[in-house]
Amino acid sequence: ANSADCHEKGLHGMKGFCRILKTEQVLQEISSYDIVNSDEQIIPSLPAAGHVKQKSASGVDNTEHSITIPKPSQYVRDKDKGCETALLRSLRTAGVKFIRCTIVDAYNTIRCKAVPLNFLIERRVSRPMTSPTSIAEVCFAGLPTTMDVPKAPNLTASNVLTLEPDLSSLQILPYAPKTAMVMCTAHDQLTQDLSPLCTRGLLERVLQAAREEIGIEFCVGAEIEFMLYRLSKDGLMKPVDASTFANSTTLNDQEDFISSVYDQLRQQDISVELIHAESAPGQLEVVLSYSDNVLQIADNVLFAQETIRNVATHHGMKAVFLPKTSMLSAGNGLHLHFSFKDFGSPQNAFSDSSRPTGISRKGESFIEGLLDHLSSLLSFTLPTVNSYRRVGAGCWTGSSVDWSTEDKEVPVRVCVDLNTRKATNVEYKLADATANIYLELAMILSAGMEGLKSGKELRPMASPDAVAAPLPQSLQESLECLKLDNFLLSVLGPELSTAYIAVREYEATNEISLEKEVAAALGNA
Numbered sequence: 001a002n003s004a005d006c007h008e009k010g011l012h013g014m015k016g017f018c019r020i021l022k023t024e025q026v027l028q029e030i031s032s033y034d035i036v037n038s039d040e041q042i043i044p045s046l047p048a049a050g051h052v053k054q055k056s057a058s059g060v061d062n063t064e065h066s067i068t069i070p071k072p073s074q075y076v077r078d079k080d081k082g083c084e085t086a087l088l089r090s091l092r093t094a095g096v097k098f099i100r101c102t103i104v105d106a107y108n109t110i111r112c113k114a115v116p117l118n119f120l121i122e123r124r125v126s127r128p129m130t131s132p133t134s135i136a137e138v139c140f141a142g143l144p145t146t147m148d149v150p151k152a153p154n155l156t157a158s159n160v161l162t163l164e165p166d167l168s169s170l171q172i173l174p175y176a177p178k179t180a181m182v183m184c185t186a187h188d189q190l191t192q193d194l195s196p197l198c199t200r201g202l203l204e205r206v207l208q209a210a211r212e213e214i215g216i217e218f219c220v221g222a223e224i225e226f227m228l229y230r231l232s233k234d235g236l237m238k239p240v241d242a243s244t245f246a247n248s249t250t251l252n253d254q255e256d257f258i259s260s261v262y263d264q265l266r267q268q269d270i271s272v273e274l275i276h277a278e279s280a281p282g283q284l285e286v287v288l289s290y291s292d293n294v295l296q297i298a299d300n301v302l303f304a305q306e307t308i309r310n311v312a313t314h315h316g317m318k319a320v321f322l323p324k325t326s327m328l329s330a331g332n333g334l335h336l337h338f339s340f341k342d343f344g345s346p347q348n349a350f351s352d353s354s355r356p357t358g359i360s361r362k363g364e365s366f367i368e369g370l371l372d373h374l375s376s377l378l379s380f381t382l383p384t385v386n387s388y389r390r391v392g393a394g395c396w397t398g399s400s401v402d403w404s405t406e407d408k409e410v411p412v413r414v415c416v417d418l419n420t421r422k423a424t425n426v427e428y429k430l431a432d433a434t435a436n437i438y439l440e441l442a443m444i445l446s447a448g449m450e451g452l453k454s455g456k457e458l459r460p461m462a463s464p465d466a467v468a469a470p471l472p473q474s475l476q477e478s479l480e481c482l483k484l485d486n487f488l489l490s491v492l493g494p495e496l497s498t499a500y501i502a503v504r505e506y507e508a509t510n511e512i513s514l515e516k517e518v519a520a521a522l523g524n525a
Contacts, residue, residue: 113163154499166183228257321433371401
């Protein structure tokens with residue numbers, strides 16, 4: 001204090017909050033501190049001089065309690081706490097009003113619910129994106145693509161699954177800028193266990209098994225084919241042109257559309273490697289860049305298809321991904337490319353130039369795994385009646401169980417790098433956009449992994465003199481093969497396999513004519 005008067009005023013103002021001590025008492029009490037260890041700071045209540053209990057001016061005993069305060073080196077913060085709220089606020093500042101929580105059912109129907117952004121922010125919890133909404137369990141694997149009537153014997157409307165967003169997949173939609181879309185996994189609402197019906201979760205589980213059991217990481221690429229239709233002068237929806245493969249007509253006439261698609265994909269960090277005209281009228285192919293993030297490439301396929309559809313609508317057209325729109329022209333596929341790396345290594349483990357095939361032993365075993373299960377794999381990669389209208393001899397898809405290098409007439413084609421002339425990956429051609437991308441990737445990769453783990457020996461390359469087993473010619477045939485494939489059934493699990501086979505068999509026996517299917521696609525595109 002500056003003066004005795006100030007000292008007295010200070011003492012008067014502190015009554016009830018502290019004890020009045022002499023300097024001698026303070027020093028005596030400090031010398032009585034117990035130091036327990038270097039990691040804790042003990043602050044006992046201060047006893048009176050001579051260790052006589054005293055009470056404060058308020059009458060409260062200060063000697064019975066102590067507080068242990070962590071040292072600065074022990075300070076820990078929950079780094080995730082508040083991050084989701086901060087993200088939501090940033091989205092709101094960017095003009096987003098809704099979060100579209102999205103799943104893809106087993107039959108490739110996109111199902112989603114839009115949750116208002118403000119509702120999530122106002123939940124006032126540390127993780128407001130936890131279980132933001134739910135969808136009936138039957139919607140994941142019980143409903144055919146053409147109706148909301150359950151056809152799976154083991155699924156009813158009696159159970160609900162919560163949706164858990166994967167924030168790494170969140171995208172603001174350029175064609176709907178007031179909305180952000182996020183992919184979700186499905187969980188039991190009571191236990192929060194991952195649902196066995198969740199196909200995105202199944203793919204994640206397969207990738208985990210690849211890392212932990214076999215020690216590899218997969219790389220995947222995708223080629224998306226579609227046709228553009230426009231209302232003609234005679235009032236009919238027709239392809240926008242009659243161009244042929246790699247022709248400049250479609251690229252020239254649809255430059256504004258192509259540029260818009262490319263720009264919007266880049267806004268979503270979806271990398272595009274190539275765009276070109278395909279064989280059918282008004283047909284284009286968009287090649288997504290090869291990636292070692294398999295889950296992300298699956299998400300990107302979905303986001304790209306949604307972007308293409310919406311940009312086409314904005315330009316007065318319809319984008320159609322059906323496997324076949326006319327029996328007089330080529331169809332739409334969604335070819336997939338695969339390779340892998342040893343876990344932690346940047347090197348492509350599929351290739352080995354010292355071997356006669358140019359493929360490593362592991363690569364050969366992976367291919368043989370695909371071939372062993374190919375007939376039953378078709379029930380996932382060619383999962384509709386229409387799918388089988390696209391494939392066959394002379395259709396550049398393959399019609400028998402065989403493989404080759406750079407031969408477009410086989411279903412499993414080994415691709416060679418244009419510069420190094422080395423085998424780099426294997427292309428799986430018997431796939432189209434009616435398949436659930438998560439489910440088909442999970443099943444293809446599992447088949448290849450089974451070949452790897454068993455060390456299977458690759459059969460000889462296709463040749464004019466060799467006779468290979470024919471592939472199933474219909475959805476029902478491929479489903480019959482699946483019923484006998486115990487390995488793939490075990491990957492699916494009993495709940496999903498029971499539902500999947502039942503619903504696909506219903507669709508196989510209730511065929512829709514090509515004309516009606518095209519009309520429906522043009523109406524929904």
